[in-house]
Amino acid sequence: MRAPAVLSLLFLMASAPSTGLAEEAFPGYPESVRTQALRVVAAAAPDRTEALAVEVRSLRKLMFDYGILSMNAVPDLVFERAAKEGWKQKASVPLREMAKVAPLSVPLWAWLVREDASRFEPDRFLDDLSGLGGALRMYGPAPLGYAAWVLLFASAAACWFSAWASIALLLRARPALTADLSRIFRSLPRPEVPAAILVLALFVVPVLAGVGIGVCAVFWIALSAGYLRRGELVIATTAILLLAGVFLCGGFFHSVDQLAGDTRKGGWLGGEGYFPQRWPDVSTDSGNPFSGPRWEGMLRFTRARAEMQGGNPGAAERAWSGLIRDGIEVAGAYNNRGVTRARLGNADDALSDFEAAVERTPAGGPAHWNAYQLYLEGFRLEEARRIQATAWASIRDLSFLGYQGEEMTHGELVSSPMPVGDVWKNLFTMRAGWLREAGKSPFHSLFFRPLPGGWVPAFLAVGWFWTAAWKLLSRKIWLHSTCRSCGTRTMVVGTRESSDICNSCRAQIGGGVRGGEERVRRVQNITLHRRYVHACSVLFPGAGALWAGKDLQAMIYGIFLCLPLGALSVSMRAGSASLALISDMQTLVAAGALACVALLWAIGAWWGWRSFDLLQLRHNVAGEGS
Amino acid sequence: MQGKIADFGIPDIFQLVSSQAKSGSLAISGKDRVTIFIFADGKIVDVQPDRREPGSLLGTMLRDGGLLTDSELKRFLDAQGGAGKKIGELLVEKGKISPEVLARYLTLQIKECLFDVLTLTEGEYRFEGFAVRPSSWGGEPLRPDVLLMEGMQFLDEYARYREKFPPGAFRVSRRQGEKVDPHALTEVERLVWKALEFSDDPDRVFRKACLTGFEGIKGLAALRERGLVELSTMEGERDDPALRLRKELARQGRFDSILAGLWAGAAAAAAVWLYGSLLSPDAAETFTEWVRFF
Numbered sequence: 001m002r003a004p005a006v007l008s009l010l011f012l013m014a015s016a017p018s019t020g021l022a023e024e025a026f027p028g029y030p031e032s033v034r035t036q037a038l039r040v041v042a043a044a045a046p047d048r049t050e051a052l053a054v055e056v057r058s059l060r061k062l063m064f065d066y067g068i069l070s071m072n073a074v075p076d077l078v079f080e081r082a083a084k085e086g087w088k089q090k091a092s093v094p095l096r097e098m099a100k101v102a103p104l105s106v107p108l109w110a111w112l113v114r115e116d117a118s119r120f121e122p123d124r125f126l127d128d129l130s131g132l133g134g135a136l137r138m139y140g141p142a143p144l145g146y147a148a149w150v151l152l153f154a155s156a157a158a159c160w161f162s163a164w165a166s167i168a169l170l171l172r173a174r175p176a177l178t179a180d181l182s183r184i185f186r187s188l189p190r191p192e193v194p195a196a197i198l199v200l201a202l203f204v205v206p207v208l209a210g211v212g213i214g215v216c217a218v219f220w221i222a223l224s225a226g227y228l229r230r231g232e233l234v235i236a237t238t239a240i241l242l243l244a245g246v247f248l249c250g251g252f253f254h255s256v257d258q259l260a261g262d263t264r265k266g267g268w269l270g271g272e273g274y275f276p277q278r279w280p281d282v283s284t285d286s287g288n289p290f291s292g293p294r295w296e297g298m299l300r301f302t303r304a305r306a307e308m309q310g311g312n313p314g315a316a317e318r319a320w321s322g323l324i325r326d327g328i329e330v331a332g333a334y335n336n337r338g339v340t341r342a343r344l345g346n347a348d349d350a351l352s353d354f355e356a357a358v359e360r361t362p363a364g365g366p367a368h369w370n371a372y373q374l375y376l377e378g379f380r381l382e383e384a385r386r387i388q389a390t391a392w393a394s395i396r397d398l399s400f401l402g403y404q405g406e407e408m409t410h411g412e413l414v415s416s417p418m419p420v421g422d423v424w425k426n427l428f429t430m431r432a433g434w435l436r437e438a439g440k441s442p443f444h445s446l447f448f449r450p451l452p453g454g455w456v457p458a459f460l461a462v463g464w465f466w467t468a469a470w471k472l473l474s475r476k477i478w479l480h481s482t483c484r485s486c487g488t489r490t491m492v493v494g495t496r497e498s499s500d501i502c503n504s505c506r507a508q509i510g511g512g513v514r515g516g517e518e519r520v521r522r523v524q525n526i527t528l529h530r531r532y533v534h535a536c537s538v539l540f541p542g543a544g545a546l547w548a549g550k551d552l553q554a555m556i557y558g559i560f561l562c563l564p565l566g567a568l569s570v571s572m573r574a575g576s577a578s579l580a581l582i583s584d585m586q587t588l589v590a591a592g593a594l595a596c597v598a599l600l601w602a603i604g605a606w607w608g609w610r611s612f613d614l615l616q617l618r619h620n621v622a623g624e625g626s
Numbered sequence: 627m628q629g630k631i632a633d634f635g636i637p638d639i640f641q642l643v644s645s646q647a648k649s650g651s652l653a654i655s656g657k658d659r660v661t662i663f664i665f666a667d668g669k670i671v672d673v674q675p676d677r678r679e680p681g682s683l684l685g686t687m688l689r690d691g692g693l694l695t696d697s698e699l700k701r702f703l704d705a706q707g708g709a710g711k712k713i714g715e716l717l718v719e720k721g722k723i724s725p726e727v728l729a730r731y732l733t734l735q736i737k738e739c740l741f742d743v744l745t746l747t748e749g750e751y752r753f754e755g756f757a758v759r760p761s762s763w764g765g766e767p768l769r770p771d772v773l774l775m776e777g778m779q780f781l782d783e784y785a786r787y788r789e790k791f792p793p794g795a796f797r798v799s800r801r802q803g804e805k806v807d808p809h810a811l812t813e814v815e816r817l818v819w820k821a822l823e824f825s826d827d828p829d830r831v832f833r834k835a836c837l838t839g840f841e842g843i844k845g846l847a848a849l850r851e852r853g854l855v856e857l858s859t860m861e862g863e864r865d866d867p868a869l870r871l872r873k874e875l876a877r878q879g880r881f882d883s884i885l886a887g888l889w890a891g892a893a894a895a896a897a898v899w900l901y902g903s904l905l906s907p908d909a910a911e912t913f914t915e916w917v918r919f920f
Contacts, residue, residue: 145919152913156904163900196885204892207899253915263919442912446903518824520695524875528882535886539893565904573910574917582917 026073027266028275030311033062037074040101044078046090052097059101060402067308067339067415069401070104070139072273076264079111079581088584092119099131100402104139104273104417106132107581114585134401140423141263141270148256149570155249157559157566158242159213159447164558165239166217166224168543169232171536173224174199175529179480179489214243214447214456218463225467226474227481229496231551233471238555240464243447247456250443251435271302272417275309294422297328301418304333308340308415316340331360332416335367339413347374357416358387364394366414373411484547485619486522487529500549505619526621530612537608541601544608548615557604564596628752631656636744637774639751644668644770649758656749661739666758669767672732673739681829682742684735685713690868691731691833692824693723715763729765730836736768737776737838744777780840787843790850797826797858798846804854811849818845819854826858 025041026034036059043055063071075098082091092115095108102108109132116125136142182195202223206216221236228236263270266277279299304319320337324330338353351374357367372391375384395403398414438444439453448456474496481492483502492499504522511523537544541561545554567589574586616622636654643652647668654661659676675682681690685703688694694702694717702722706713714732717723760767800822808816814837821834832842849855903909 141919145916148916148919152916156913159904160900167896193881196881200885200888200892204895207892207895210899210902213900213903257915267918442915446909446912518692520871520875523695524878528879531882531886535889569904569909570913570916572905573907574914580917 025077026071026275028277028306028310029068029071030062030066033059033066033068033071033311036062037071037101040074040098041077041081044081044094044098046087046093049093049097052094056097056100063101064412065343066311067305067336067343067413069415069417070102070273072102072105072108072270073264074098075102075105075108076580079584083584102273103131103401104135104142105581106135106139106142106145107585109135111581111585114588130399134398138417138420139270139272140418140420141267141273143420143423144256144269148253151249151253153566153570155246155253155443155566156569157562158246160562160565160569161558162217162239162243162246163213164540164542164562165235165555166220168536168540168546168554168558169224169228169236170203170220171540171543172232172546173227175482175487175489175532176227176480177223179482210449212445212447212449212451214246215449215451215459217243218460222463222466222470225470226479227496228471229500229549229551231555232546233467235551235555235558236467237464240460240467244457244460246443246447247438247460248435250441250447251438253443254437254441268299268302269423271305271309276302276306279303294425297323297326298418298422301329301332304336305415305418308336313340313344317344329419331357331365331367332419334360335365335370335416338367338370339415342370342374342413347378350374351378364390364397366394366398366416368394370413373408373413377411484549485615486526486621487532488522488525501619505621508620510620526616530616533612534609537612538605541604542608544605544612546608548608548611550611554608557600557607561597561600561604564593564600567593568597628750631746631749631751634751636746636751637778639753640740640770640774643753648753648755650753650755653752653754654743654746654749655751656743656746661743663736663739664758666760666767669769670736670740670773671758671760671764671767673736675735675739679742682735682738684731686868687731687735687833688717688723690830691836692830693727696868696872698722712761715761718763725763728763732765733768734836734838737773740773741777741780741838741840744774744781776840780838784840784843787840787847790847791828791843792857792859794859796828798822798828798831798855799826799858801854801856806854812845814841814845815848815852818842818849822855 024034026037029037036055040052040055040059043052045052059071059074063069075095078094078098079088079091082088082094092112096112098105099108099112109128112128113125113132116122116128136146178192178195178199180195181198182191185191185194188194203220206219211219217239221239225233225236264274266274268276268279270276300319300323304316304323307313307316307319317337317340320333320340323333324337334353334357338350338357341347341353342350351371354367354371354374357365358371361367368387368391372384372387375381375387395408395414401414403412403414435457439456444453444456448459451459475494478491478493480489481496481499482489483505484500485505486502488502488504490499490502511519511526533544533547536547542554542557545557571586571590571593574583574590613622631654639652639654643665645668649666649668650664652663652665654663659679661676662674663670664672664674677683680686685694685699689696689699702713702716702720706716711719714728718725718728800819806819808819811819814835817835817837818831821831824834825831828842828846829839831846832839835842835845837845846855850857
C-alpha cells in the first residue's frame, strides 16, 4: 500500500508547475501585445533586419492601440538571447531597432551611446544621446537609478578614502606613537617591544574583529591626531566628514530603495517601461515615508495608465475621470482620458478632453498632436491649421520615442506618461527622514558595525572632537616626534611643523659629525627608516608623500585613487550579476576602473618613494646606510 | 742578535739598541704573540703588533676611538690589500684622518705595545739590523729610554690604580649634574672627562682620549676621587664594546625585521577586511541595488 502512495506523491510533485516555467515574459499586457512582443524577441538576429523591422512595426501599432509608450523588457530579452547565443558583439543592429518599441529604456540608450562612441559614429552618437536624455526625462526609475548609482559610488569612494587616509596617517604616526607608548613600559628591560606590539594590536584587532570601516577609520585617526601636521589633520577631518556623508547617504538610499521596489519585476514606478503588478498602499501606511497626496497622485496616475495599457478602457476612463475630479495631474489625465475615449469610439468627448489638455499646456505636448489628429479626422481644418505648428513641434520633441509625424498618418494618438518631475520633488522632500532611516540602512551594518544606528552620528562627532582635543593637547605636553627625513625620535612640545625635521638633518651632516657608536646608530636608524617609508609607499600609495611633507597633494592623490576604487566597488559585481544590458556596461566600467586603480597605484607608489628619496637627498642622508 | 728574555731583560735590550743607535727590527715573542718594533738610529719609528691581538691594531684603535665605523674600517682594510700600503698611510691619503691624529695614535700604539711586552717574563727576542728610513706620514721617532721610564712607572703603579676600580668589566659615566671647572683638572683628566661624552666603556674612553690604559686609569682614578664620575659593573658581559654594539644593532635589525613581517601580515589582514567591506559578494548586494531601478 505504501509504495503506490509514494509513487502517486512523486507523480503529483513532478506534475506541479515550477515557478521558472510559470514566469511570464510580458505579464499584464493584452494577449495580442504579449504575443507580438515575443515574436519581436524571436525575430531579433544580427542578419535578419527586414523580418525584425516588420515585427517591430506590428508591435508599435499595437502599442499605439493600447497607449503603451515603451516595453523595456523587449531589449532586455533580446540582449539576454544575444548573450546566450553568442552574438552579443553583433547585437547593435537589432538593439537599435528595439529603440522603437522601448524608447524609455535607459540602459538600451546608454548601451547604444557606448557602441557609437566605441565605433566612432558621431551622428548616431548625438541621436542616441538625445534618446538617452529623453528617456531620463520621461522614465521615473531612471533618475532614481542614476541618483542611487552616484550615491553608492560616492559612498564607496568615500569609504575607500577614509580607509586609505586613516591607515596612511596611522603609519605616519606609528614610530612616535610607539616611542610614547614605550614610556608606559619603561620599567621593563626592552620597553619598545611591548609598545610596538601594542601599536600593532591597536591596528589589527579591530580588523580581525570585523569592525566596520567607518569605526576603524575614526579610531585610527583619533590615535594618530597628536602626531600629525596641520595638512594631515585636514586629511583626517575630511575622512570623518566623508564618513558622516556616507552615513547620511545610507539613509537617503534606504528611503529611495523603498520607493521603487523591484522595478523590472513589476514595481509600480516602472509602469511606463514594465507593466506594474504590485501596488504600495501609500495612503494608509502612516509609517511609510511615501505617504501623502503627492505620492498618492502618482500612484493613482500609474494605476490608470496600467488600466490603459492592460486593455481595460472602461476602467481607465473612470480612473482618469477620478484624477481630473480630484485635480491631480489634470493636463496629463485629460489627454489620457481623451486617448481612452477615442479608442472607445467617443471622438467628440475625446476631442473635448484634448482641448482641455491643450488649454492647460499652451506651450505644447501630446494633447496638441492628438487634438490636431481629431480635427483632421473631423475635417475641422480651421482649428487644425490653428494648432498645426504646435502639434508638429510637439511630436518633434518626442522624436526619441520613434514618433515621426510624416509616418503617423493613421490617427495615432500619443499618451501622457507619468510625470517624472514628481519623483525628484518627492525625493527631496524626504530630507528629515534620512537621518532616521540611516540607522536602518545596509550602509550602517556594512561600515559602522558594531555601533547601534543611533550612536553613529554621536560617535563621529566624538571622534572629531577627540581628534581636535588630542591635537591641542599635543601642543602642551611633551610627546615624541619623528624626523621625517632620518626617522630620529625626539621629545617635543608645541607645533609639529617646526620639529619634524631634526637638527642633524637641518644641518645636513649626513650620518653625523662624530664617528663611532653614535654614527653607527644614526646610520642604522636612517636605513631602517628608509625601508619603512619605502614599504609604506608601496603598500599604501601616497603614504610616502606624507613623509615628504606633501600633505595636501597626497590628499588630492588619495581622492583620485579612491574614485576608481569606488567605481570598482559599485560595478564589479553588477557586471556579473546578470546578462542584462546594464551589466554589460558595468563590466566595461569595472575593467576601466581596475586599470585606473592599477595605474594610479603604481604612480602613487613611485611618487611617494621618489618624494621621500628627494627629501633625504635634500637633508644629506640619502646615501647613508645604502 | 737573539736570545731569551729570562737571560737578558726587555729594558736592557731596548737600552742596548738605543745606545748603539741601531737600525732594524726587534721581534719580541712571548705568550703566543710576536711584536716587532722598528728602529731607526736607535729610536722607535713603528711597531707591528701581533694580529691575534686586534685591540692593538691601528685600525681597531681608530675605530674604538670613534674615528672610523666598522664598515669604513672594512672598506679601508680591503683597499689596503689592493694598494699594498699601510692603513695609516691610506687613511691620511684619503683624508679620513689628519697626519697629526695618525701620529698621535701611532705613538699610542707603540706605547701600548711596549707596555705590553714589558710584562713578559718569558719569551725570546731577535734583532735584525738593516737600514730603516722613517715614513713621511709617521710621527716623530720615539726615544726608548723615555718610553721605558713610563713603562717602569706603569709596571709599578698600574695595579695600584686598577684596584681602585671593580674587577672585570665596568662602566663609567659622568655624575649627573656635576659642574666642572676645566682649569682645575690636569691635562689627562681633562681628556678623560671630555671623552666620557663619547662612551661609558673605559677602554673606548681612553682610545677616544688617545691615552694608554695606564694614563687613562690614572686620569679616571683622579676624576673619581674628585667625585665627578660614577661606576657600574657589567656582570657576565664580555667587555668588547664593538662586539656589544654589533650585537645590539643586529638585535635591533632582527626586531625590526620581525616587526616588518608582523605589519605585512596586518596589511594582508587589512586587505582582506577591505575586500570584505567593499568588494566581496556580500558588499556587492548593497552596491548593486541600483541595478533594480532600471
